[in-house]
Amino acid sequence: MISIKSLKKFGLLGSLYVSQFMPFWFLYQALPVFMRQQGLSLKTIGLLQLLALPVALNFLWSPLIDRYGFTRWGHYRFWIICFQLLIAGMTAICALLSVEHNFTALLISIAVISFLCATLDIATDALAINLLKPHERGLGNSVQSVGGSLGAVIGGGGMLILFNRWGWSATLQTLALIMVVALLPVFWHQENVGNRQMVVDKQYGNFTDKLSTSSTSPTKLSASYFNTFIDFCRKPGMLNWLLILLLYSASTQMAATMYPPLLVDIGLSLSEIGWLLGVIGASASALGGIVGGLILFSWGRKRSLFVFSLLWAMAITTYLLPAFGVISLPILYLVAISTFFTIGIMNTATFTIMMDKSSLETPGTDYTIQSSVGILGSLGTGSVSGLIAEVIGYQGVFAISLAMAIISVLMIAKRTL
Template identity: 50%
Template sequence: MTGFANQRLKTLGLLGSLYVSQYIPLTFIYEALPAFVREQGMSLEVIGLLPLVALPTIFKFLWAPAIDRYGFTRWGHYRFWIISFQLLAIASVVIAGKLDLEGNFLLLLVAMFALCLWCASQDIATDALAVAVLEPQERGWGNGVQMSGNYFGAVIGGGGMLILLDWWGWRSSMLVLAALMLFALLPILNFRESRCQKPDTSQFVLLDLVRFCRRPQMWRWLVVLALFTAGPMMANTMFRPLLVDIELSMTDIGLLLGVASYGAGIVGAIAAGFLISRLGRRRSLLVFSSLRAICVAAYLLPALGATTLPVLYAIAMSSQFTNSMAITALFTLMMDKSELTTAGTDFTLQTSLVYLGGILAAPFSGLAAKGFEYEGAFLLAIALSIGSVVAIAGLVEKGHIHPNPPLATLSQQIFPKK
């Protein structure tokens, strides 16, 4: 029994290392890179092109069926893809580090696009592996590890890389980033993945996406996914310029959003992993989403003039804490809705829809703030957050979210209990 427990801890450690390693470069692109190239004198118009390199993280569901179907199974089906994409990502970081930013910004965009492509593709394989190796009753903890890994990777890739860039410059910092990603490969190199049944490769790969969407009552679940991050994303998008407008320094903003907020997210993910197994899936999702909506409503306080640092820290940390809990519960249910033979496709399609809903909603926060000040933007975010809770409550009432999913068998084959 002790040996089995140790094996499960190693599995959680494996998943944690993979999620940390793939989120470090993504957060670097989102948060550290724009600030650094601006300091190098890059124009705002050019910097505005940076978000385009993240397109693979949204549309990765399009090639997820191919990763489910094809691979070098002698190395382990998903293990092969994870190692391959991680090595390609490391190569992209090393190449980017050798570029002279002043005269090669277009090449930098290409390298960063490739980096996002490899990280997004690795995420497909990592999520599929997580679905396979986690027992249903372990998925709360597993997704807590996932979210904690994401937030820890964000601390390193955002604030950590900015500090390194300030101290050591571009080339040395990128080599450190590559070394961190290479080090994160060690757990997966020591992991042995058993063979598993894969989808029929004679059929068109995109049919897997169609089959998922055509499952009974799936459209209701897809609506929940599309609404889930819209409200919090709108609030977070406007919170950053609000902090600038009230004249917080870059250091203050970095500590508030890059350290304290993400740190609260790590704690929230761990707390959610502990509570989901006790409250159940559907109760956890409903409770955590309701708490998150309350925290989104708190963004009105600084918009109305409550701008002391204790208030701002309380808002940022509680928002990230409850958002991390809610997403952990959601991802646990998303795993339950993923078939073992098409796990990469099913889970990736759901995550893409979650993030796409938030990305599409974010621009409306700017329009609302322009027309109705920050208060208008936050009121719209509150309305969408409440709408998400109502949609979730409707699924629970109709019985479309099950508290106790059927047990999977694949992870039992990989880690048989003795």
């Protein structure tokens, strides 16, 4: 039976991940669809993925988030509040920029939002790792998946629907306001920094957990900085696990990046795409996250991940149906529901294992290294997916995505995580 204390933890995590994923899904789902409707080429839409490069490189500054903070506010709570307010502010600025007349300034602003989201991600995941006990991580990551799905509904599908009715400016102003309101549970949370202070002192010597100058010498700080990455990658089986994350993310993002433009080319409106991907799809992802957490609790990590990966690879084959001209509405809903549902259950499993492989001394860094590897795979295939689609068509893109998925399934089957 779940205790009241655990329910409070899950409620906080849900609000955190809703907040975190709203701007993320705006960048990855709503913006490409909006830009395609404005006439941008598939190649350009694919290259828009590079705006999210900070999300893939945030492991480079994750040790700074682990080491420095403001204990009076709560170490990671401090960073979450600061960066989410900055993201809301930048979103409000974007609302004042015209897509037609301020395109360069808009891209720069979105790049800044991407950097802020990347840093917020470090603090959010680190807080979750410290908050959840090992036996709570399966259900905790179900909550993460549900929160991410709700964030997708708001930031992705919801924004597309509002775009269609209110236009660019009012829609982004609404998103900024929602992000500020979503911070309320974080303000009420009291982070326990006592245990963390002891393990950090042990890890880094005379390090001071404040926004001030540390008494640790620059040479020691530099050595500990690089050793953090080296020691993590030397863990048994870690390189194999990172390769699995790379292939899974690359396969998923290559297909997901080109599916919304395909829907535009078929003739669906912004509102229709918003409902299909941002509401129906995200709801299926949330359901997948819940189912994944329950199964993970009963079956364990490895068995669940293997079964989930098989279902996910099978779901990717459905992308080929509309690519070959089968574009009836039931088929489009089948594609959205099956792919989002299996991504939901896969994310629950992978996120849980990523937490298991993260230490309490450097949770932000360890978890971020793993997520960065996956995002690098996503950016790599997502950014070239448009070029591939222009050369060999949507069919070729989805076929390559399926091939990578099959390889990752075989790796999961043969290796012990």
